[in-house]
Amino acid sequence: MMKMKNITFSLFVTIIVSIACKTEQIINQAEPLMAESPQSKTTANKISIKIGNNAFSATLTDTPAAKAFVAQLPLTLTMIELNNNEKYAQLPKSVPTNASVPASIQVGDVMMYGSSTLVLFYKGFSTTYSYTKVGKIDDVNGLAAALGTGNVEVRFEVKE
Numbered sequence: 141m142m143k144m145k146n147i148t149f150s151l152f153v154t155i156i157v158s159i160a161c162k163t164e165q166i167i168n169q170a171e172p173l174m175a176e177s178p179q180s181k182t183t184a185n186k187i188s189i190k191i192g193n194n195a196f197s198a199t200l201t202d203t204p205a206a207k208a209f210v211a212q213l214p215l216t217l218t219m220i221e222l223n224n225n226e227k228y229a230q231l232p233k234s235v236p237t238n239a240s241v242p243a244s245i246q247v248g249d250v251m252m253y254g255s256s257t258l259v260l261f262y263k264g265f266s267t268t269y270s271y272t273k274v275g276k277i278d279d280v281n282g283l284a285a286a287l288g289t290g291n292v293e294v295r296f297e298v299k300e
Contacts, residue, residue, distance in 0.1 A: 186299040187213065189250075189260070189277065194286040197299060198250055200275035205252055208235035209274055214297040217258065221290050225263035229294070231256045239270035247284075248277030260294070262287050 187210065189196045200206040212233060219227035225245075234255035242249075249261040251271035259271065262284040277283060287294075 185275075187275070188295075188297045188299045190295040190297070191286040191292060194282060196248075196280075196283060196286075197278045198248075198275045199278055200250075201273050203238065203273070204236040205238065205272045206274045208233070209252075209258070209296075210298060214295065216293060216295045219258075219260060219287075219292055219294050221292075224289075225265055226259050226261045227287055227292060227294070228253065228257055228259045231258055235272075237272040239272045241268060241270050242273070246276070248280040249273070250275040250277065260287070 185200045185202065185206075187198050187200060189198055200210065209231070212231060215232070217229035217231075219229045222228055235252060237252055237255050239252075239254075242251075244266050245261050245264055247262060247264050249259075249271075251259045251261070251273055253259050253269065253271055258274070262280075
């Protein structure tokens with residue numbers, strides 16, 4: 141009787157180990173299929189912001205708002221001056237939001253105010269308003285000068 145229990149137990153362990161090994165093989169084969177290619181990752185989270193003869197690269201957040209924004213690109217907007225620290229424009233279509241009050245606004249922040257107002261900040265400051273973060277300009281050198289003091293035409297494109 142004891143020998144039968146040992147054989148049954150050994151058979152049970154062998155089956156469990158075999159199933160575990162097969163599962164690991166399946167997972168290892170599936171991982172390359174699930175991974176994003178470097179090109180799709182770059183296209184999904186990098187945009188170009190063109191202001192006159194100046195071009196700025198921006199990195200987008202991995203959020204539904206950023207994805208919905210990218211789906212509308214390329215897009216040329218007349219951005220309106222507000223408070224000597226930001227430019228804003230209405231998007232053609234609303235995007236999903238997850239608004240919160242940021243600790244502070246940083247130069248180069250790209251955010252949504254509500255679900256259809258895109259805001260590009262060229263000065264940093266404290267705020268009590270709620271925004272949904274879309275992205276951030278990678279290098280803000282020359283941003284304020286490029287945007288100027290009045291309304292300005294800005295082109296947003298997926299970076300290739």
